[in-house]
Amino acid sequence: MLRTDQLHIDWPLMVGLLTLSFISLFVLYSAGGEDLGMVFRQVLRIIMAFAVMIAVAQVAPSSLMRWSPYLFIGGMILLLAVWGVGVIGKGAQRWLNLGLFQFQPAEIMKLAVPMTLAWLFTKHPLPPDLKVLGLAALLLGFPIILVLKQPDLGTALMIAASGLVVIFLAGMRWRLIGLLTLAAAAIAPLIWSHLHAYQQKRITTLFDPWADPLGSGYHTIQSTIAVGSGGIFGKGWLNGSQSQLEFIPERSTDFIFAVFSEEFGLIGVSILLAVYVFVVVRGIYIAYCAKDTYARLLAGGFALTFFFYIFVNIGMVSGVLPIVGVPLPLISYGGTSMVTLMAAFGILMSIHTHRKLLSH
């Protein structure tokens, strides 16, 4: 008999993730227009993602740390390949067609960047000095620039968040943080001018969505209407008029939270947030319990990045953040992002369950 602790599963985390997956299936059935085929495909993805998670959990953190730089280099090569194909094809390119299946290399970087940064900081005394920070900035900057070129603002933002969190946790000095914040504020107009017109519009729209209710303001207006009209108790499962009548765009992917809150109301939203917070807190707890720097930084980084995804997505759907393509983690319909996310949870489990073995 195989004992569960030999499977390296962290049960509290597992329960949280399973709960989210179940919620996902229910909401998808409604958001997808009661398409059972869609739900079935999501079930397959969830099974695959959990399998990946459990597989990753078997790998000891020490091995992960060793592989971190290679994962990063591999990811960079793939990103450059995508960029190259894009240049030749003269168009936006995110996917790499590997013949059998399509693959989005940017997803690897969501894992590779925090892992490589944690690896870097473990190799050097902390708080990091300027040389190490410069190196970290390069490791973070290159993939972000390549992903931005695709252009995929959402993924770039998520990679940036995961990297910055690790840098912050590593103990970057406050004075430096303050200086960089000032510098960022100074070059913000420059960045603004380099954004695509549609990206600029997404941000300006946030302040006055009704200026262009059928154009750039449409997403924000319709999703806030959906959320607001849900009320305390919601309109009921399969009864959200905003979602069922297709007023909400991308209702099964990026805007699935609008469907959820319209149909389940404040009560449903509170439960969902509670489950999310439980998962995040468990992640933080794992980081707290971790025994070495690499595990700590990585666990903390993943737990907080996970929260960042949630915050950006809900903030965007409820109209307080600009619209960027960030899915609601584990609820939105979609393959690659779920697999990467579950791999990250696999790493968290690995960190937590290999802890006892390490202490021997």
Next chain:
Amino acid sequence: MSQIRIKDYADEARIFYARLFILSIVILILVCLLLGRIIYLQVMNYDHYVTLSQKNRISVLPIIPVRGLILDRSGAVLAQNFLAYTLEIVPDQAENVPDLLRELGKLVQLTPKDLKRFTRLRKDRKGFESLPLRHRLSEVEAARFAVNRHRLRGADLRARLQRHYPMGSLGVHLVGYVGRISDSDLKRIDKAAYRGMNYLGKLGVEASYEDILRGRAGYEQIETNAHGRRVRLLDRRKPRAGKNLYLSVDARLQAVAEQALGTRRGAVVAMDPKTGGVLTFVSTPTYDPNLFVNGIDEASYSLLRESPDKPLINRALAGQYAPGSTIKVFLGLAALEFGRKASKRTFCPGYFTLRHSRHRYRCWRKSGHGSVDLRRAIVESCDVYFYDLAAELGINKVYDFLTGMGFGRYTGIDLDGEKRGLIPSPEWKRRIHNQPWYPGETVITGIGQGFTLVTPLQLAHSLSFIANRGFGMQPRVVYAIEDRANKVIELLKPVPSDLNPVKNKQHYDVVIKAMTDVVHGPSGTGRRIGYNAKYKIAGKTGTSQVIGIKQNEVYKEKNVAERHRDHALFVAFAPVEDPQIAIAVIVENGGHGGSAAAPIARKVMDYYLYKVLPQKALGVTPFVAPPEDKVKKRQLGRG
């Protein structure tokens, strides 16, 4: 001088825990922020967003009610609706409007008039509105368009109920017409009542009974998806069709009267004196109301508007004329009422002078009538008698009596646009002209000249007081309202006029006797219509001066331009013993009342009383009388 730092694990852990703690606090704050935002949307602004989501998905489409029919007293249709295909264009949806028009021109016939009207509409209306291009497409044209519709973006066929007046110009001044709702209409109407509607009554019965004819729009509340496509029906209220109106007017009698007037300008108003029901209501020239339904084109309109014959004027309702000698019957009554004996004689030497004045007021008979009493004064229309009478009564008594007979005031007919006419008084002259009243003005008031103005409708209405020997009814053109939904016909109760200036009923008999002799007596001015009549007619001729004649000038019809000839008037009722029709006829520039106006009245009365048709009968359908028990009596006041 690089400094070699050694990893201090305890210190690293301490820093990490501090940072982790800070980020946990940040997470806590952000979770509260999100929750706050959700509560703000779902709890505090719930009503607002529910309303918005309802508005999003529910659209209300009006269902246009069928407009009520207008029928004559026997059920002949004067105004109806038919389903017509209209070709409409939404300019915003078309890629290129001129190209589209060119393409459409190959499929359906587009006249320059159509294009002109469309260009004008396009200027006035908004680009997303559906604008009619061609009305009344033939089946072939509609089919040809339908086949090619896929490549004609922005153009579409609409089946719409369209108003049609099957009798064309017949009774246009009575029936009126509907027209497109204009910008000025929009300012006065209740927009909610007209949702989805394009037409409203502009004139005549169509305008005066607009609220009854229009009906009430229904609606369909449908759920639509984000693409505007219909998902399902949520609620439906059936439209309530407009009610049908039965006019007291007889279409055939109307045709008889119009044909009798022919190409002359004038008016004929006949009513049943006992009920006030208007039997015929003619103003000539007429025009085709169908021109106005879809918006008249500029050329046709200016032709109507600028015609010297002024066909757009409703002469029967709003034409104000000097009553001429027709006023004499009323003044005769006044004389009796104020105590002058019918037998009292006045000598007519062919002219009348006021004391202390050398001005001669001429009688139409230059040689004079000699000694005349009231009867002969009416029969032969002696002017001198009535000059003298008016001078004796004085203007105030004349004013009081004529006003009491319904002149100078609204008759209360159920049509909009009635004119009041004018009975002058010293007070009026001071107010309007700021001049004193001269005795000579009283004198000419006696023969219906000077300031006095009456409408043909007023003449017929006031005459019915005499015909009824003491009471009169308010004129009415609509006598029944049919509710198709309940299959109920309401008969409108006649409304009496609250006027009755004559105390002694016998005075009527004196005047009626004289009026009978006007037509049937050997010296009556209207005798040419009386000699072969099977029934007794009481009438009075009149001639209304258009231009003034100088003191020593002689009026000769031949010398005067047609436009300046006198208007011919005739008022009558028949049969004398039991009057069933009271009629007033005016022929503009027709000359003498006895020769120009009286024969028209005779034709109308002949047809009404004995169904004698001067011309071939019109093809109108017979009216099936409603079952008695379905008839509900109700009095309808004027809105």
